[in-house]
Amino acid sequence: MTEFSSGDRVICRYGGVPQEGTYITERDGKAVIKLDSGYNIGVSHSECDILERWSPAVPPEVVISQDESLPLLSILSTGGTIASRIDYRTGAVTSQFDAADILRAIPGLSTIGRYRTTKLYTILSENMTPGIWQELARAVYNEIRAGATGVIITHGTDTMAYSAAAVSFMVESPVPVIFVGSQRSADRPSSDNVMNALCSASAATSPLGEVAVVMHDSTSDDRCAVHRGTRVRKMHTSRRDAFQSIGIPPLGYVEYPSLDVKLSDHAVTRGEKEPQLSDSLEEKCGLVYFHPGMDAGILECYRGYRGLAIAGTGLGHVNTGLIEGIGSLIDEGCVVVMTSQCLHGRVCDRVYDTGRDLLRAGVVEGGDMLPEVALVKLMWVLGNVPDRERATAMMEMNLAGEINRRSLHEL
Template identity: 65%
Template sequence: MESGTEVTCQYAGMEQTATYITERDGMAVIKLNSGYNIGVDPACLTVVAAPEMTETVGMTIEQNPSLPQLSIISTGGTIASRVDYRTGAVTSQFTADDIMRAIPGLADIARFRSEVLASILSENMTPAIWQTLATSICNEIKNGAEGVIVTHGTDTLAYSAAAVSFMLDTPAPVIFVGSQRSADRPSSDNVMNGLASAAAATSDLGEVAVVMHASTNDDTCAIHRGTRVRKMHTSRRDAFQSLGTAPIGSVAYPSLDVTLSKDAVRRRPDTEPVLSPKLEEKVGLSTFYPGMHPDLIHAFEGYRGLVVSGTGLGHTSAPVIEALRSLTDAGTVVAMTSQCLNGRVCDRVYDTGRDLLAAGVLEGDEMLPEVAYVKLMWVLGQTNDTEEAARLMTTPLRGEFGRCL
């Protein structure tokens, strides 16, 4: 039997429709409509239809020259993936033709060119790749792209969006998009997210944003500012949420109508992108917890920067305060954020907060801990002066404080 053949079989007392993958150890490996692979007796399979997908593999997609020019930069992830029926694996697609085959309807929105920047699990993302990514996006815009889509694994997508937000002052939409569920699952969000990202990339937006499902329904994608978004669930399709502020827009589905809020930065068609990609990698991020030993803070001695995720208004224990004081005395820039995620750090209310200020710790305002982390990397990449670094960290630059730009 050929891989990709649609079959039926009796399983768990019910008739199941599935896709034949291969035969192994005398058992037929099939993929159920739920997305799970199981092994069954080959004799129980009934052929329903021969595979159809082989006809389009490698086929060039005709692009309409009258449509806007977009660029797709791939870093990995499952947003543009398809099933390899020889193995049952989900494989990522990288070329423009691959992605347009994987997400039908893209060719009706724009013309596409593509670049494979990386093919990694998103937990393997690095500051060096962020720098290369920001540079590639800048070059694409300078070379005529009216918008850029970055496909990315979801686990560290928000870090990357924030990093690019600081490194690149963009006059055109830069849209980060991912998929919570792979293309072989009936509940996959890759097609809707992909189409919505293309619609957002051709809109009047002029900043870095993340486009993902707004709810568990297939009716709207939210447009989140790149410095105010966080992955809030391991697997839900609406895992990405704007914190401390509303999304800056939405994309209706299936109409793909884009609505932008009054706070969204608008496109500046006659402006060149400004790239400032230098990052300081000796920056740390630490979460305070009750009983935390000061030695964990002393481990950051020699670092140029440290972001602390404190409790409540931005607090730590007294022993940790003294450890932080030793860092600031040695020239390390230390910024305080809150584990609460919503609300502003204010170290002037309680004695603990005032002690932190006296120890030279900066208030991180409403910045999310991971956003403060990448901002501090960027700030220390721009200046060696600790006073200037402190000024930049306490100044809103890309909407990271949750207030209007």
């Protein structure tokens, strides 16, 4: 049988009509042919013959000039799709990453700043690890030290909030550190990548001085919201405005297309902090989502862990039958923090007996901290503070905007 390779010109006789096309790939035993009309069809390999082997054409060089008078922005890529291109031959969407590619894909960026770009990773965000968060934090810190006016991190949206929280704890930044991604693929003319990227660049040059996520504020292309890195959560699987600030209002908004940035009073401003890096993390930490009927044996898996965040019910509860096991983990040296599946509101283990029993067993109340943020914070606190009592106390303190003293009534 003829060996086909992607890009070969072929003639396909399927249906009694010889038609020329391009061999794309094999799919479930069929040859996928892109006909010259643009349509793909799947047919048996025996219907096709090769006319000409593919020889790749060299894409034209594009020289992009950067305006040296504009502020220097650093873009760190972890595999997000801020600049991707469609291969119309195979249909693959490929992530591109050098300054020229990005500026060509999103020309508006060149009027906001000049760019230094670094490709750290090309991974899907569900494949992130604490090790990568650490590398990311170091890279951010280095860019700040090297004089970046702002740092932009392109990131897959699934775990962007975890990474934003991790960098929030590890890096003290005098400049904006902006996480940005897109919910709809960059190949589509309606993708949110262009607007999100432009808004993130504008936020990166703004008076902000903390780690934030900048993403669509509504389903319309009207503005992006600026969310604090420790208070943001992906709250929808597919909508553009999936990211929401929980428990506090957004730090501000970037209007589109004017790109005007308006910051709230509670945003930390540029230059308030000195750059500092504390990049140790204790990876032996876990997050347990409680459910009715949960087997106490599950807790055995966490034996030897140094930290455990629990997403409990309501005010911060688990089945009474689990309390003994939790107490035993704590006795062995594990710091256990209670958060709530409600996401909105504050944990209070002093109202019901179960809560009081949990406190008695040594569980720490996580305040209004989000469960994922509590996990990341545990890793950071336990990585940097050897003393367990002090670490436990720090879990109850606000370190990077993750715990609010007051619960505001409109939110």
